[in-house]
Amino acid sequence: MDTPQIIAGRFRIECEIGRGGMGTVYRASHLGLERPVAVKVLKQEFAAYPEVAERFMREARTMARLKHPRAAMIYDAGHLADGRPFIVMEYVEGSTLAETLAREGSLAPERAVQIAAEICDVLSEAHALGIVHRDLKPSNIMLNGRGVCVLDFGIAKVLQNSTEVTRTHHTTESGLVIGTPRYMSPEQCLGHAVGPASDLYSVGVILYEMLAGRPPFLDTLSSAVLVKVATATPPPLLALRPECPRPLALAVHTLLAKNPALRPSKAAEARALLERSIAVERQFVESGERAEPFASTIGALNAGRYAFTRVATMTAILAMLLTTLLMWTGKGAGQAGSQDGLPGGGALLAAAPTRGK
Template sequence: MTDDRGRLLAGRYRLAALLGQGGMGTVWRAHDEQLDREVALKELRLPEGLDAAGQQAWIARLDREARAAARPKHPGVITVHDRIADEDGRPWIVMELVRGRSLDDLVKEDGPLPPARVALIGRQVLDALRAVHATGVVHRDIKPANVLLEGDRVVLTDFGIASVEGEPGLTRSGALMGTPVYMSPEQMRGLPATAESDLWSLGATLYTAVEGHPPFNGSGSWAVFVAVATEDPVPAVRAGELGPVLTGLLRKDPAQRLTAEEAYELLAGPAGGAGPSRPAAAGSGTLRLAEAVPPAAGPAAAPDPGPGPGPGRTRAGARGRYVLGGLAAAVAVLVAVPWGLPDSGASDDAGPTRSAGALAPTGPS
């Protein structure tokens, strides 16, 4: 790989150090010589052998990432400053430089986190997700590596495979995008990702942070697919008061999952009542911790009397378990649906790259 340190882009951004790289891009720390500040620059990496149409598809993907991250105005979402092009016409995204580790780095280096800290992180991510979803964006890749920690601030980053309302998709219909252990059951079935899918992924992320490992295990992607689609999460042993929140977010039926408002309120207990202040959402209510425990299994289980639906969300009348048709049906779906099959040579799950300056490099999913 060419050493581009010292290279000047757009007459103002001088590359200083490589921060990380993945399947879609390379992230650099750079100095903005006009404003005298440090920024993060994400460079598009084009696979070899692409024709002109394939190159344009990849460029469109990076442009969509920039627009998706720029839509929300929230301190918990990475700030996009600009989109520039180099002398070859390849686009770069200019973002704020976040100085800190990812949640993934923190858990790998320090081990499982205390439930109170995980609850605080979860509340901040939920607050950011509310802002993201309100703008018509679904992140689709919530995972510990895409949650950055800068002091007490929590930053959601890497919108590389986000879907944006009103914009055409850039991946062939039926393709699976994301990191298997953090993908929701409906994504496994090839259905479109929704705000509820992001909440599932957040539940898996918080589970990983407090337990030290993901909620579903498998010797490979296929085993993980089957586990997510048909099995219950590995029982949590460290979660404590977080247990009901994790259970509520990891319900297989998206209509039965906790809403962002319900999860936010439930996390107040483990977090000691602390968290970012925000106005209450219209139609949301306070849910007691005990109400997050799912009803007992059985044919006569009573419907959950939880609060009314949150914004843009319709709850199913019955709150029964979501049946995916058993192991055989799940495997049949996985055989029928290709994972990450691209249009024009590009794939929405081409390997998420950390899109801000956390100081440890990251690899592809």
């Protein structure tokens, strides 16, 4: 381990718990408070790039501004003796969404929407501060008894205003490849302006994966994934998860719109869209269950009505045939024959309503 055992004189490194595109994360203990923390240290190979080191330290300032119960808190920041910057963050217990999906494959629609809605809660506050995460993915989403906790705003870009054009992480000036293509938005892949809608696209990809068991675009080559994200149409969610509620599938594909202007403009709008899609399905199911006895009654009445109509129609046809027969035979028949025929016809006509009832 090339990282010192003691950092800043008060954090003791215990073990490595993860590696990202920019740094390594360790579990550590605060010696004075005796509580677990997470320490993120910039990778040695990136330390030579001033722009990356600056971006890494910007993470500390960015996360310090974001104070949301579903976002990992930042406690401290500084530089190691060799110049590498580090950040001390809240240590969040639980399993990542990536681990959960690897274990369970896919999630029930209501659970998936709940997770996505809680992510949108964090994004709503972050976007209000001008912060775009830019690297949302299942491994950055922690699940525990508190619900969702969004990790690693480490490559977040702090926007000065809503019109600032930002640079995509896989085409930085130094040529470094940073980010996860399958969860990046089309505009991020193309190096276009990146704003809140980019994060909402990533939420759509995550939700798609929670429901279908796989993200929309896959390939062994990252460059091929970038091209697909930027140009290809996502496979219909219902083709991979036919039992998914149709309103929810439509909501997911709305988040996956290539044009950012066609996605919800705010995280709160995205949350409302997703919750409505589930509410519509729930109301439909519940109303269907409650209406079933009534619907059965209506069906029975309709069946009876149609049966009566069929009997009445047949009776009318028989009566017409009998009347025609009587007219033909009445011309040549005597008084007795006429008396025998008419009551028969009258009896048949009188009996018709009785059979219909």
